[in-house]
Structures are given as structure tokens and as C-alpha cells.
Amino acid sequence: MLARATEFKRQGVDIISLGAGEPDFDTPAPIRAAAVHAIEQGETRYTPVDGTHQLKTAIQAKFQRDNALAYTPEQILVSSGGKQSLFNLCLALLGPGDEAVVQAPYWVSYPEMVRLADAKPVIIDTGIEQGFKLTPEQLAAAISERTRLVILNSPSNPTGACYSREEMVALGTVIADFPDVVVVSDDIYEHIHWGKDPFVSFATACPALAERTVTVNGVSKAYAMTGWRIGYAAGPEWLIRGMKTVQSQSTSNPCSVSQAAAVAALEGDPSVVAEMTRHYKARHEAVIEGLSAIPGFECHPGDGAFYAFPRVAEAVQRLGLSSDLELAERLITDARVALVPGTAFGAPGYLRLSFALSLDDLREALDRVKSAVMA
Numbered sequence: 001m002l003a004r005a006t007e008f009k010r011q012g013v014d015i016i017s018l019g020a021g022e023p024d025f026d027t028p029a030p031i032r033a034a035a036v037h038a039i040e041q042g043e044t045r046y047t048p049v050d051g052t053h054q055l056k057t058a059i060q061a062k063f064q065r066d067n068a069l070a071y072t073p074e075q076i077l078v079s080s081g082g083k084q085s086l087f088n089l090c091l092a093l094l095g096p097g098d099e100a101v102v103q104a105p106y107w108v109s110y111p112e113m114v115r116l117a118d119a120k121p122v123i124i125d126t127g128i129e130q131g132f133k134l135t136p137e138q139l140a141a142a143i144s145e146r147t148r149l150v151i152l153n154s155p156s157n158p159t160g161a162c163y164s165r166e167e168m169v170a171l172g173t174v175i176a177d178f179p180d181v182v183v184v185s186d187d188i189y190e191h192i193h194w195g196k197d198p199f200v201s202f203a204t205a206c207p208a209l210a211e212r213t214v215t216v217n218g219v220s221k222a223y224a225m226t227g228w229r230i231g232y233a234a235g236p237e238w239l240i241r242g243m244k245t246v247q248s249q250s251t252s253n254p255c256s257v258s259q260a261a262a263v264a265a266l267e268g269d270p271s272v273v274a275e276m277t278r279h280y281k282a283r284h285e286a287v288i289e290g291l292s293a294i295p296g297f298e299c300h301p302g303d304g305a306f307y308a309f310p311r312v313a314e315a316v317q318r319l320g321l322s323s324d325l326e327l328a329e330r331l332i333t334d335a336r337v338a339l340v341p342g343t344a345f346g347a348p349g350y351l352r353l354s355f356a357l358s359l360d361d362l363r364e365a366l367d368r369v370k371s372a373v374m375a
């Protein structure tokens with residue numbers, strides 16, 4: 001859909017894309033300035049594979065400040081994006097015969113990374129009725145002696161759902177009975193959060209499981225730094241060492257200049273992030289309101305991230321179509337709005353839309369979708 005939207009745009013067609021998984025804001029000026037300074041200071045050579053001393057120190061301070069988690073430098077790996085940290089983790093931990101529990105709707109890369117490591121994703125459906133959250137009962141039914149990894153992502157891409165401390169503890173109670181299971185807590189949307197329950201990281205909620213939890217985070221989403229490619233992971237030293245080996249033999253250190261910029265982000269004024277989140281929250285409210293006015297669309301408000309994930313099965317039926325894929329096709333053709341079909345996230349019958357764009361564009365896009373569905 002994104003490729004189609006780009007092609008339409010190239011032809012001069014007025015398309016509004018609600019597909020992008022990245023902030024529309026520019027990287028804040030002090031972060032950009034830190035990168036320029038790093039270039040001028042000659043920080044242009046290889047760095048240690050797992051990240052510079054300065055960035056690891058900033059990451060340690062971040063975990064302590066935001067999550068009350070203490071890590072040594074050996075427990076931290078800096079990668080070219082949170083995505084690479086997750087990939088390193090799958091490659092270092094999983095192999096044939098292993099299973100990884102993934103809830104659907106999922107971020108598209110989780111099952112594929114598990115498969116690339118020759119392991120099997122065990123996918124658990126969580127629909128709109130259960131607020132897109134995995135229940136302890138569902139987890140207990142899916143977890144077994146073959147399970148090596150449980151992947152959690154809160155706030156979630158694509159649903160915006162966020163687990164409370166109590167919900168995390170309940171999931172942790174199930175995991176506690178399986179000592180070989182590692183948990184990955186993908187906290188990449190940590191700061192883009194407005195839910196009534198405060199954000200909590202899994203290792204913070206379940207300290208007894210912290211020594212087998214890998215916490216993944218990064219600067220892409222919170223600091224509008226998707227192009228800089230800096231993410232990081234923190235967890236047990238034995239596993240971080242394995243992940244570092246994978247990285248060492250593949251891509252080596254992340255970009256030296258981007259690492260300097262990430263230090264400025266993590267040590268900078270947090271009100272910059274709060275300001276962007278204020279905008280996402282206002283857009284979220286406008287999107288929920290707009291979606292509820294579209295016949296056959298049903299939307300669960302999210303607690304964070306910048307996505308809405310309406311169920312559209314009724315709209316699909318109403319238009320005489322057969323799937324979310326056909327609806328997305330219809331919307332790009334007739335309404336000139338690009339959205340991503342839920343099928344891509346393991347959830348047929350839904351659509352994902354990103355609200356990382358201006359309120360005016362969002363309102364126009366939703367009006368167009370409404371007209372197309374009512375036509």
C-alpha cells in the first residue's frame with residue numbers, strides 16, 4: 001500500500017497516506033546540533049561493536065530514571081535500530097524446535113524474525129473485545145516446554161494497547177513456571193503514552209523475571225529519529241553477549257554520528273518528547289471520533305503509540321467486498337487514502353492507520369474514507 005501511495009503521489013495524484021510508522025516531526029534541533037558537532041570533532045570512525053561508552057552511560061541513566069532498572073555496561077547492546085536488537089536476539093536465542101509466543105495483532109517483523117531463526121512463532125489472537133491484550137489464560141494455553149521466547153510490546157504497534165502493571169504481573173505468573181523462557185519487552189513506544197495507567201516495563205513489573213527479560217527500546221519513535229537508526233537492548237549478560245556476537249559478525253557498530261545524537265536525545269530536555277506526545281494524543285482523540293462516525297467501523301481507543309486499529313468487517317460486508325485487503329484497495333482507489341490491511345498484522349478484518357500527520361490531513365482523510373464507505 002505504501003509503495004502504491006508513493007507511486008500515486010509521483011503521478012501527481014492527491015493521496016493521503018495513513019500508512020507510515022514514523023513521526024512526522026523533525027528531529028529536535030539540539031539533537032541535530034550534537035550530530036554536527038560529533039562530525040566536526042572527528043567522531044567518524046568505528047566505535048566499540050556494542051556502542052560507545054557515552055551512549056551506554058546515557059542508556060544506563062535512562063533505565064534507572066524511567067524504569068528503575070539497573071544494568072551494567074556488559075548488559076547493554078546498542079544496535080542500528082531497535083529492530084536490529086530484536087533480530088540479534090532471535091538469532092542468538094532461537095533455533096530449530098524452539099517456539100516463540102507472539103500475540104496478534106503483531107508488529108509485522110516479529111513472526112518473520114522468529115522464522116528467520118528457524119524457530120516457530122506461536123500466534124495467539126487477541127481481538128478488539130479483549131482490548132487487544134493477551135490474557136494469562138491464553139498465555140498458559142500457548143506456552144510449553146518448547147517455548148523459548150515470549151514477545152511483549154506495550155504500547156503496541158498496531159493497536160496502541162498498553163498493559164497495566166497488574167496485567168504484566170498476571171502474565172509474569174504464568175511465565176515464572178517455565179524457567180527456560182526469555183521475555184522480550186519491546187518498549188519502543190514507551191514515551192508516546194497517555195493511558196490512565198502509567199507506563200510500566202515488564203522487568204520493572206516482574207522483578208523476579210528481570211534476569212531473563214530483554215528490554216528493547218530506541219530513539220526512533222520518541223525523539224523523531226527513525227532515519228538515524230539507533231536502538232538498544234538490555235538484559236542478561238549471557239544473552240547480550242550472544243546478541244553482540246551476531247552484530248559483530250554482521251553489521252558491527254551502529255553509526256558513530258547517530259550514537260552521539262542519541263546521547264543528546266537521552267540526556268536532553270524531556271519536555272521535547274512530552275510536546276510531541278501531546279500532539280499524538282490530540283490526534284488520537286480526533287481519529288477515534290472520526291472513525292466512530294464511519295458506518296461499519298468499530299474502534300477501541302489506544303493508550304499510546306500513533307496507530308488506530310479499527311475493526312472494519314462490517315464495512316467490508318456493507319460494500320460487498322470479501323476482505324480488509326479489498327477494502328484497503330477500494331480506499332486507495334476511490335478515497336485516495338492509503339491504510340494498511342489488518343491481515344499484514346495477523347488480524348484480518350481490521351485496518352491500521354497511523355496518525356503521525358497533521359490534524360487537518362487526518363480529518364480530510366477520515367472524511368474521504370467515510371464518503372467512500374457510504375457511497
Ligand SMILES: Cc1ncc(COP(=O)(O)O)c(C=O)c1O
Binds near residue numbers: 084157188220230
Ligand atoms: C513495535 C516496534 N518495535 C520495534 C520497532 C523498530 O524500530 P527501530 O528499528 O526504528 O528502532 C518498530 C518500528 O516500526 C516497532 O513498531
